[in-house]
Amino acid sequence: DxxxxxxxxxxxxxxxxxxxxxxxxxxxxxxxxxxxxxxxxxxxxxxxxxxxxxxxxxxxxxxxxxxxxxxxxxxxxxxSYGEYIDLNSDFMIYDNHDDLITLLIEAVKRRVQDEIEGKEPPFLIEKYENVRVIENTIPGFYYAYTKFKNKLIGPDDLPPDRYSEDFKFIFKLYQQALKEANVLDFSDLLxxxxxxxxxxxxxxxxxxxxxxxxxxxxxxxxxxxxxxxxxxxxxxxxxxxxxxxxxxxxxxxxxxxxxxxxxxxxxxxxxxxxxxYESFRCPSQVLEVANSLIGHNSLRISGKKPIVSQKDNKREEVIEPNSFKNQIDEAAFVINKINELLDKFNWEDKSGNNKVCIIARNRYVITEVIKKLEERGIPYYVPMLQEKFVTKDMNFVVNMLKLSQNENDRVTFYKICEYLEIDYEEILSEYSNKSLFEIAIEALKNKNTELAKAIEKKEMQMREYFDEIFNTILETKHGEGNEEIVDDIKFFKDVYRDFKNAHPLSEDLGEFLNYLALTSRKEGKGIAILTGHASKGLEFEYVFIISLNQGIWPDYRAVNRAKRGEKRELEEERRNCFVAITRTKKKLFLSYVEFKMTRSGNLQPVEPSQFLYEMGLLSKENN
Structure with a gap:
């Protein structure tokens, strides 16, 4: 202690x-x-x-x-303490990049319009009067701003001569728009x-x-x-x-x-x-190649011992390297092998839940694998593409709850209008004297009176309030017999249970919605399709790592920089591969191809990844 x-x-x-x-x-x-x-x-x-x-x-x-x-x-x-930095304590969290980009685009459009009308001095109008320029430029600005804030760099902290004046001005505009909407993004929290x-x-x-x-x-x-x-x-x-x-x-x-x-x-x-340095997960052969691989990195704490396995499986062949002509052949092998495993072990749901994963360096590489899985009818999920809620109904309900807590949240209101198929500008002019939440409730009453009544009952205890809403959904045509809406409701209730375990006395809906915003939905049913980054923290009995080729894994940009003596990115690629390998509990399949499919649809010759040599699975003499 x-x-x-x-x-x-x-x-x-x-x-x-x-x-x-x-x-x-x-x-x-x-x-x-x-x-x-x-x-x-x-x-x-x-x-x-x-x-x-x-x-x-x-x-x-x-x-x-x-x-x-x-x-x-x-x-x-x-x-608890936000007032000390002039922050409202009832702020809401946006957990969707698209919502934040929309917020910023609308802020820039309003500023340009104010400049056109003479309400503000001209600053952005010359470059951003064209709406298409705004919509093409602003998403890149947004991602840059979140990275800056993760480095504790705000609009006033940018180097004076390094960034354009409009970039710095729009950064300030972004922070101001967040404040006016009473919203924080993830980087703001830190x-x-x-x-x-x-x-x-x-x-x-x-x-x-x-x-x-x-x-x-x-x-x-x-x-x-x-x-x-x-x-x-x-x-x-x-x-x-x-x-x-x-x-x-x-x-x-x-x-x-x-x-x-x-x-x-x-x-x-x-x-x-x-x-x-003892591992209770990986077989010894897997750790031997992992140790050999990571030993090529220099950014390591000195004096570390190699990892050793506590599993007794030296007699088993637990690593199977393979080469294929192209990624179509590679995908066919992987799916055939998975089918063999599903039959051999007779897993109850025939989906290999939490037992099998396929890992690639990037999403593009897994395209062929997904095609084959779909052809064979094998269930799979892709955590990095997983939405928090699958159904439009559930997303609508969550948006209504958000709007109830932040009644003039224009971004959320716009999404509600899309769901209800009503014109955003028209309904605003029709109900100009009401809050956005009141307008949304009036519009919902024309589509689903019972659901509108349930959502209005905000004074109820949260558990009863949610039950009222979900029962109403399930009783309508939207939820009837719909497995996806049932799964969405289950996930929502699971998050609520976790929230109450952590905050047993809280009945603050806004606090819960922020907790929900900070929660991701990464688990699914079937074979896990992962990138190296997405595999972190997980483990599987059988792991397939595909397209281990130079320029794919490691990424070509890291390879090119390493040739110029800049090896930091290559070391991260190596760590990423190390993480992928060490997800293995029973058997590891590694593969590379002779020709990769380019994005234009052509076949291009590629070399095996240098990591396969560093693991000791290939040698220059034998390849």
Whole structure:
């Protein structure tokens, strides 16, 4: 229970058990004391698993913990203390990029219109008077702004001579539009919490009094904002900081996660380092090739031991490398092999749920595999393409709930108009004296009176309120016999249950909707189709990694930069491959092709990935 401590936990080393056992040990040792434990991770799934395990170990003492994601913790702080930085406590979170882009496009259009009408001095009109220019330019600006905020760079922090004046002006316009809509994006949660704690040291001091122990999961994935937040939370010296990390699994540099942040935390807090180098997941042969591969990276903490397996399966052939003429042949082999596995093990639903995955470097590579799965009628899911709610009905209900909490949210109202098939501008002019929520309810009454009545009953307890709405949906033609709407309702109720476990006394609908916004829906039915990034944190009995070719995995841009001596991106590609390999519990299939299909439909010769050589599965002499 002492610190500061950095635990390097390799794949399958039991990091969750280490975190939860440490929390339970501290709680049991200090029963009756008032301090709490803060444990931060990166996904709600991981937070839920940790909380459930801790509760099994300590029972009611789990109430002395906050176990959640960085973003959910920041959300709670801003709800409690946002007024200190002029932020409304009832803000809502937009979790959809398209909604945020729409918000920004509308803000730019309004500004240009104001300049045309002489209400504002001319600034954007010359470049952005054409609507098509706005719609083509603004999405790129939006993604740049979110990256800046993850690096704690706001509109006023941009270098004066590096970016165009319109880029900087529209950044300010974006932040102003968010504020006027009473909305935050994900990067704002970190950005504003950092501003809050940096400018109000008494809040940070108060948090250190409450949370005597801070534990960080997946510490290698912290970006600049999260790195600085840890320092603000812990102060200059903090005796009980505990970080579990593995720099070999750092695969989010695109989100500004950096090896250097982990090293700086280690040095800043003079953390003792312990390595968990035994894996309880992967067969020994898989770990041998994984160790060989990652050994080619230089951005690693010195003195690390190779990972060793605790599984006794040396006699089995657990790695099967294959080569194919093209990606069509490769896909046919993969699907045939999956069919064999489904028949051999007689899995109940014949879908291989949580047992089989196919991993590729990017979405384009998996196209042929998906075609073959569909031809054979094998269920599959693609987590990175998974919508939170599948049905239009459920998305409509959630949008109505959002609008009830933020009654002049124009972006959400526009989506509601699309669902109800009504003209946005026409209905606004017809009901100019009403709030957008009131207008939406009036419009819904013309389509589904009972659902409108159910949504209006906001004064009810949340559980009863949701039941009223869902029962109404299921009783109408929209929900009858529809498996997808039933699944959507189940997911919603599962999230609500998790919310109540974390916030047992809360009846704040806005707080719940923000919790829902911070929750992703990654699980599905059937064979998992993944990218290397999407496979992080998962494990499967059988893993197929396809199109391991130079220029595909590793990506051609990383290869080209490495040739110029810039090897950082190539090292991330290698870590990404390392993560993919180490998802394996039983058997690993690796394959490469002789010719790849280009986006224009032509066949192009390609070499096997250098990673296959680095793993020791291919040699230059034999290839």
């Amino acid at each position: 002492k610190g500061p401590l950095l635990v390097l936990a390799g794949p399958g080393a039991g990091k969750t058990k280490v975190l939860t056992t440490r929390i339970a040990y501290i709680l049991n040792k200090t029963k009756g004391e008032k301090f709490k434990i803060l444990a931060l991770t990166f996904t709600n799934k991981a937070a839920k698993e940790m909380r459930e395990r801790v509760e099994e170990l300590v029972g009611e003492e789990v109430k002395r913990t906050y176990i959640g994601t960085f973003h959910s913790f920041c959300h709670e702080l801003l709800r 950005f504003y919490t950092h501003r809050l704690l940096r400018g109000n040291s008494f809040i940070a001091n108060h948090l250190r009094t409450i949370y005597r122990h801070v534990l960080i999961d997946e510490g290698q994935d912290t970006n600049k904002a999260q790195f600085e937040l840890i320092k603000l939370l812990c102060g200059k010296s903090y005796p009980h900081l505990f970080i579990v990390a593995d720099e070999d699994q750092l695969i989010f540099e695109w989100n500004d996660a950096k090896f250097e942040y982990l090293v700086e935390l280690k040095n800043y807090y003079q953390m003792k380092v312990i390595q968990l």
